[in-house]
Amino acid sequence: VISLPEAQQFVLAGCRLLVPRSVALDEASGCVAAATVIAREPVPPFTNSSMDGYAVRASDTQDAPVQLSVADTVMAGSVSSLVLQAGQAIRIMTGAALPAGADAVCMMEETTTDPEGATVTIARAVPPGNFVRVPGSDIAVGDELVARGVAIRPAHIGVLASQGFTTVEVHGRPRVGVLSTGNELVGDGAVLTEGKIRDSNRHTLLALVRSEGWEGVDLGIVPDDETALLEVFARGGEQCDAIITSGGVSVGDLDVVKQVLQKIGGSSMRWMQVAIRPGKPFAFGVLEESGLPVFGLPGNPVSAMVSFELFVRPGVRQMVGFTDLDRPRVCAFADHDFARRPDGRLHFVRSRAVCDARGTWHVSPLRAQESHQLHAMAEADALAVIPDGTGIAASAEVEILLLDPSRSMSSVRRIEYRS
Ligand code: AMP
Numbered sequence: 001v002i003s004l005p006e007a008q009q010f011v012l013a014g015c016r017l018l019v020p021r022s023v024a025l026d027e028a029s030g031c032v033a034a035a036t037v038i039a040r041e042p043v044p045p046f047t048n049s050s051m052d053g054y055a056v057r058a059s060d061t062q063d064a065p066v067q068l069s070v071a072d073t074v075m076a077g078s079v080s081s082l083v084l085q086a087g088q089a090i091r092i093m094t095g096a097a098l099p100a101g102a103d104a105v106c107m108m109e110e111t112t113t114d115p116e117g118a119t120v121t122i123a124r125a126v127p128p129g130n131f132v133r134v135p136g137s138d139i140a141v142g143d144e145l146v147a148r149g150v151a152i153r154p155a156h157i158g159v160l161a162s163q164g165f166t167t168v169e170v171h172g173r174p175r176v177g178v179l180s181t182g183n184e185l186v187g188d189g190a191v192l193t194e195g196k197i198r199d200s201n202r203h204t205l206l207a208l209v210r211s212e213g214w215e216g217v218d219l220g221i222v223p224d225d226e227t228a229l230l231e232v233f234a235r236g237g238e239q240c241d242a243i244i245t246s247g248g249v250s251v252g253d254l255d256v257v258k259q260v261l262q263k264i265g266g267s268s269m270r271w272m273q274v275a276i277r278p279g280k281p282f283a284f285g286v287l288e289e290s291g292l293p294v295f296g297l298p299g300n301p302v303s304a305m306v307s308f309e310l311f312v313r314p315g316v317r318q319m320v321g322f323t324d325l326d327r328p329r330v331c332a333f334a335d336h337d338f339a340r341r342p343d344g345r346l347h348f349v350r351s352r353a354v355c356d357a358r359g360t361w362h363v364s365p366l367r368a369q370e371s372h373q374l375h376a377m378a379e380a381d382a383l384a385v386i387p388d389g390t391g392i393a394a395s396a397e398v399e400i401l402l403l404d405p406s407r408s409m410s411s412v413r414r415i416e417y418r419s
């Protein structure tokens, strides 16, 4: 039996960074930038108005109210061919280039235009630069737009688009193959005969994979048979960056995943008994030919999910360049007892976590904590981490792993905006 940190270290050592590749800008949100991107154009690219109004010489408005003659109109996307003279104003729309000779904009709301549009009265004096956006006031040439290692978010995409970038270098959206093993499994829609169960793990794991923004590759159900398993690993090796299996890593007679992985993974493969509950049996290794990491998760549905959280998610995140690998961990007040018996293992208890409006966390264990009882997992938004011993009493503090922070925080009082 080995400790969780030791098992995690072994996994991370086998999860190498994917080779950077260029992806279309619209595909890059959620990926980690593989290279720093530097601004090559000023934004905005030219001096323009930030208001609908009149472009003026600020000095002409000092004795406001004043009447100016309207010399031209300039819309966004156009340029006035005139040079603004003393005593003149040019009607201007937001985003239009400031005409030569003008140094300020009076907002429409503080002007009165005569019915013919020939003159305008400026109600209030404006300083030079009023409502004028200068080139580079958002982004200057040479600014760092996205730093290497940063997770790209929608605002980064907009910033890169504002510079004319159409692609970006990232560590890629990993393709993660998922397969279920077990002679007892039947596929979708099949009739259940005596002794068989439906395959749920493949669907759960594909959903977890996709919820991380990774590409899920369905490798199907594989019987407990070495040849069949070898064939799927070969196929998966060509299509995927990582493979997740469930079932067949325990100590039973037909736990062939463990055996096959030991055969093809050689020394890099390790079958482990990790000091955790659920998720004790686990296998991990790197396929010798392709360098592809294979995560051998246990078959019990809750164990498979917990092992995904503790091993697969951090491992694949490392492969695509993330440095924060774990789910957020916070301290919560136990609203009920988290009772347990000493067994030398760290327990991950399916729990309901709630964050109140002050940011204080509260947590309660859910019922039905056995590793085949997936239903409670669907209620859980956190795993309470209960160290070996006799448990944690109500009102004491307990560390929790947040699986779904936005759900945990959904009861936080909504802000009411007042102007
Ligand atoms: P194993 O790890 O293969 O010994 O399986 C442990 C338990 O999980 C057994 O009760 C299996 O029937 C069950 N199990 C294995 N694979 C799946 C699956 N894909 N979906 C649902 N249950 C499974």
Ligand code: MG
Residues within 6 Å of the ligand: 181, 182, 183, 247, 248, 254, 255, 299
């Ligand atoms: Mg099995």
